[in-house]
Amino acid sequence: MRISELSRGAGLPLATVKYYLREGLLQAGRATAPNQAEYDESHVHRLRLIRTLRDVGGLEIDRIRRVLAAIDDESLSRHDLFGAATLARETGRRAAPTEAWRRAREEVDAFLEDLGWQVRPDAAARDELAGALAGLRNLGRDVGTEVFRPYAAAADRLAAWEVRTISPSESRTVAVEQMVVGTIVFGVVFDALRRLAHEHHSATTGDAG
Amino acid sequence: MRISELSRGAGLPLATVKYYLREGLLQAGRATAPNQAEYDESHVHRLRLIRTLRDVGGLEIDRIRRVLAAIDDESLSRHDLFGAATLARETGRRAAPTEAWRRAREEVDAFLEDLGWQVRPDAAARDELAGALAGLRNLGRDVGTEVFRPYAAAADRLAAWEVRTISPSESRTVAVEQMVVGTIVFGVVFDALRRLAHEHHSATTGDAG
DNA sequence: CTACACGGAGAGTGCTACTATCCAATTGGC
DNA sequence: GCCAATTGGATAGTAGCACTCTCCGTGTAG
Numbered sequence: 001m002r003i004s005e006l007s008r009g010a011g012l013p014l015a016t017v018k019y020y021l022r023e024g025l026l027q028a029g030r031a032t033a034p035n036q037a038e039y040d041e042s043h044v045h046r047l048r049l050i051r052t053l054r055d056v057g058g059l060e061i062d063r064i065r066r067v068l069a070a071i072d073d074e075s076l077s078r079h080d081l082f083g084a085a086t087l088a089r090e091t092g093r094r095a096a097p098t099e100a101w102r103r104a105r106e107e108v109d110a111f112l113e114d115l116g117w118q119v120r121p122d123a124a125a126r127d128e129l130a131g132a133l134a135g136l137r138n139l140g141r142d143v144g145t146e147v148f149r150p151y152a153a154a155a156d157r158l159a160a161w162e163v164r165t166i167s168p169s170e171s172r173t174v175a176v177e178q179m180v181v182g183t184i185v186f187g188v189v190f191d192a193l194r195r196l197a198h199e200h201h202s203a204t205t206g207d208a209g
Numbered sequence: 210m211r212i213s214e215l216s217r218g219a220g221l222p223l224a225t226v227k228y229y230l231r232e233g234l235l236q237a238g239r240a241t242a243p244n245q246a247e248y249d250e251s252h253v254h255r256l257r258l259i260r261t262l263r264d265v266g267g268l269e270i271d272r273i274r275r276v277l278a279a280i281d282d283e284s285l286s287r288h289d290l291f292g293a294a295t296l297a298r299e300t301g302r303r304a305a306p307t308e309a310w311r312r313a314r315e316e317v318d319a320f321l322e323d324l325g326w327q328v329r330p331d332a333a334a335r336d337e338l339a340g341a342l343a344g345l346r347n348l349g350r351d352v353g354t355e356v357f358r359p360y361a362a363a364a365d366r367l368a369a370w371e372v373r374t375i376s377p378s379e380s381r382t383v384a385v386e387q388m389v390v391g392t393i394v395f396g397v398v399f400d401a402l403r404r405l406a407h408e409h410h411s412a413t414t415g416d417a418g
Numbered sequence: 419c420t421a422c423a424c425g426g427a428g429a430g431t432g433c434t435a436c437t438a439t440c441c442a443a444t445t446g447g448c
Numbered sequence: 449g450c451c452a453a454t455t456g457g458a459t460a461g462t463a464g465c466a467c468t469c470t471c472c473g474t475g476t477a478g
Binding site: 212243 | 454455
């Protein structure tokens with residue numbers, strides 16, 4: 001198919017398809033002439049993937065590019081791929097690392113050590129936890145990493161189940177995409193469900209103010 | 210204190226403090242002259258709250274404004290406040306509602322009905338779940354709302370605990386801020402821990418490729 | 419043969435979150 | 449009481465992001 005058909009097929013403006021092509025999110029079509037190329041179903045699927053990552057996951061274009069690059073990299077193992085999905089959800093700390101922040105970061109490292117979790121020392125999630133802890137303290141809450149415990153327990157249960165169910169998948173391409181999409185989309189799903197559960201429990205607790 | 214002291218005290222550029230003042234995120238100081246005002250600790254705390262919501266929670270200024278307005282609104286009950294925190298995390302669907310999306314939305318409503326959760330029919334989280342379901346299907350996954358079940362169970366357990374522990378708080382102002390900050394910050398915390406747990410379980414499963 | 423479509427590139431748009439400049443009024447150190 | 453520095457307030461400018469538009473010279477379908 002030609003680019004305008006691809007555009008219609010994916011339900012995206014032609015200009016947007018060209019933009020994704022320029023940005024390297026969408027693989028180039030098979031050139032049939034200096035200014036003509038042929039696209040197929042794989043391009044339609046890729047566009048859907050891009051839009052899901054953006055519309056559902058809320059990822060920026062730059063992050064999507066890196067996630068897709070990891071998916072496309074045949075040399076990456078499945079375990080590495082979980083890292084890629086992880087990379088996709090990393091927030092990218094905005095606040096400068098203060099002294100209090102560094103202390104919080106050390107406590108987070110000790111906490112993870114205590115949990116016995118085997119995670120990279122440079123995982124960005126560590127920084128996010130440190131930021132959260134430092135933020136809570138900065139707002140006057142006298143808390144330690146023990147407040148993370150119930151969350152860690154819930155995350156541990158859920159992640160163990162997720163890893164179990166995602167592993168026995170078919171081809172690498174399929175498995176890899178499931179892993180990445182699953183991590184991102186179900187992250188959003190859990191967050192939405194948690195908010196709904198808050199509302200539900202807050203209502204049934206009968207606290208009127 | 211004067212504005213420049215406030216700026217130094219909160220560790221933010223003066224121009225940024227002025228910006229938050231203009232945008233209505235930071236309450237005005239007590240005017241002592243046509244062009245002079247007095248600020249206090251409550252202003253410092255408010256600035257910290259704003260930065261935590263932005264740096265840790267990743268909220269945009271407009272959303273922060275609405276959250277703060279809800280916190281400041283004395284007429285809102287604690288239950289309403291959970292709604293305000295909820296509002297703070299709503300993603301704001303970006304994709305246009307297609308036919309497939311509308312079908313997904315109906316299934317989500319039925320699913321929540323089946324769970325027995327009492328949630329507003331206009332909760333934005335419903336749309337997010339519909340978007341997630343439609344997105345998964347659009348990528349070729351033949352799934353129904355039953356894939357949400359394990360997540361709903363985990364979210365239910367966690368939210369029930371959160372509502373229990375947050376309710377018996379002191380003054381309204383403190384409780385309210387705890388609720389909002391907690392919902393947002395611990396949302397980030399859970400997400401970070403889930404990613405770390407993925408990495409840990411993926412490593413210990415011993416899948417090398 | 420000619421009107422429309424193509425790929426490619428550059429510039430322009432709208433939005434967000436600041437950041438900088440200007441102003442007249444006011445203040446604090448001498 | 450003087451004057452540089454600071455203040456509150458307003459306006460304008462900037463940087464980054466995700467498109468979106470316009471051009472251009474070349475192809476292609478009816």
